[in-house]
Amino acid sequence: MLVAAAIVTAGLTLSAQAAVGTFKATAAVKAPGKSAAVPVTIHIDHFIADADRDKVVAAVKGGKPGEPQKTLAALPDLGYVAVGATKTPLKYAYARSTGSGRLITVVTAKAIYYIGGSEPNAKPKAGYDMALALMVLDGNDTGDGELAPAVKVKLDENGAIVTQDYGKEVVRLTKIAKGS
Secondary structure: OOEOHHHOOOOOEOOOOOOOOEEEEEEEEEEOOEEEEEEEEEEEOOOOOHHHHHHHHHHHHHOOOOHHHHHHHOOOOOEEEEEOOEEEEEEEEEEEEEOOEEEEEEEEOOOOOOOOOOOOOOOOOOOOOEEEEEEEEOOOOEEEEEEEEEEEEEEOOOOOEEEEEOOOOOEEEEEEEEEO
16 A cells, blocks of 8 residues: 555655656566566656645545545646556646655546456456556656556545555556656
């Protein structure tokens, strides 16, 4: 389970929120007897406006099922996530300083892929209607991260925002590099 604290943590926002672009990576997942790796492109035109971020945070904290997805869907596109040939619009993109680097969180208003969804006895897909990626970047905008291609967003018993991934296995983003 990914903790999506970057969505609500005020933290240290980057003063250069306009410094965005295209990041390329490899998404890799391993499961017993299976593995896959595909190219991923995360293109960010611009980061989310503070007022829109506040709407998303309020929707998640409101606890009403489906409300975070509806709120995200109503926001303007900020870029896209491309997995293979499929592009999914970004609705949330936020960067936070991490010393010499930054943590970028991106969220879509629809799932990208249901890993294991075609398996016998797969869990229902209802509610897993967003995707989330975290990129942990150094000062050169290279690094690693995680991709949750189908997630639910909710509050835990302590009031923290968490995501529940549809898939059983973690999808690793490796060799992230900023490109053109």
